[in-house]
Amino acid sequence: MPGPGVRLIALLFAAVPSLVLAQGWGGALGYGSDNVYRGVSLSSGEPAWLADLHYSVDGRWTAGIGASREKPRFQDAGVQYTVYLDRRWQLDEDWSAKLGLMHYESPSNIWRDELNYNELTAAVGWRGRWRLSLALSPDTPGIFTYRGAATGFAAAAELSYNQPIRGRLAAHFGLGLARVHKADLNYSYGSAGLSYGIGDVHIYSSLLLATRGALRYNTGSSERNRWVTTLVWNF
Numbered sequence: 001m002p003g004p005g006v007r008l009i010a011l012l013f014a015a016v017p018s019l020v021l022a023q024g025w026g027g028a029l030g031y032g033s034d035n036v037y038r039g040v041s042l043s044s045g046e047p048a049w050l051a052d053l054h055y056s057v058d059g060r061w062t063a064g065i066g067a068s069r070e071k072p073r074f075q076d077a078g079v080q081y082t083v084y085l086d087r088r089w090q091l092d093e094d095w096s097a098k099l100g101l102m103h104y105e106s107p108s109n110i111w112r113d114e115l116n117y118n119e120l121t122a123a124v125g126w127r128g129r130w131r132l133s134l135a136l137s138p139d140t141p142g143i144f145t146y147r148g149a150a151t152g153f154a155a156a157a158e159l160s161y162n163q164p165i166r167g168r169l170a171a172h173f174g175l176g177l178a179r180v181h182k183a184d185l186n187y188s189y190g191s192a193g194l195s196y197g198i199g200d201v202h203i204y205s206s207l208l209l210a211t212r213g214a215l216r217y218n219t220g221s222s223e224r225n226r227w228v229t230t231l232v233w234n235f
Contacts, residue, residue: 027053027064032230035068038156038178039189039210040217042080043071045226054084062086070106078108080115098123102135114141114149131160142182143216152182168197172206180217187213205229 028051034041035048042048048071054064066082086100099122106115117140123133140154160174174191193206210224 024056025054026056026235027051028232028234030230030232032228034226034228035070036208036226036228038176039187039208039214039224041223041226043069043077044073045223046071046077050230050232060088062088070109072109075110076108078106080109081105081107094127096125098125111141111144111148114144114151117141117151129162131158131162133158133160140180140182142180143185150182154178154180154182165194170195172204178214178217183217185213185217187211187217189214200234202232202234203229204232 030050031047032050033047034045035043035050048069050066050068052064052066054062056062063085064083066084067079069077070080071077082102082104084100084102086098089097091097100120102119102121104115104117104119106112109115117137119135119137119140121133121135123131125131135156137154139151141149141151143149156176156178158174158176160172163171163173165171172191172193172195176189177186178189179186187210189208189210191206191208193204195202195204197203206228208226208228212224214224
């Protein structure tokens, strides 16, 4: 019997023809060589799919649900779900801002209770080039053990830069800092790569880097530095 991730992708494909005709609906389907989130691999270095479906009102409010394959070490593959609500502002011709709420779930994970957590996010951007973001959580899990993991405050700050090169070829650079209080853990991560678009399809290929602290968190890959390539179709 197909797993929940396969069934979700099939449902999204079936829904796309009608949804794209309805104003405000959008989404994405993708496949990558790894699922890396804030410097930590959620799929133990294995390939992973991703999916997103959202609805926007006047380009300001957006509500959606996302899903991606996760594969913690010593566990079977599963799905991480996110539900989010964003409010965006175009401050002037150059500046934009966003506030958002996110909720995470990993129902097939051994630590599903601890991985049921929330975030408040904020971001400001300039001309689609520079972007500074901050994420705050009151209940992110710390280091996982056979007894579970205590949950508490966590924060992440990221700065990214996008530089068009020619046509739809662009270079991307990013730097992030993460703090997980219950794990008594601070670590940093970064990326440098290229993207190219053809129609509604984009390919991203980046070198992802992280400090040693990232290896202590979650149950991801033992590799701190890796190349990751992802193909995404936006609809």
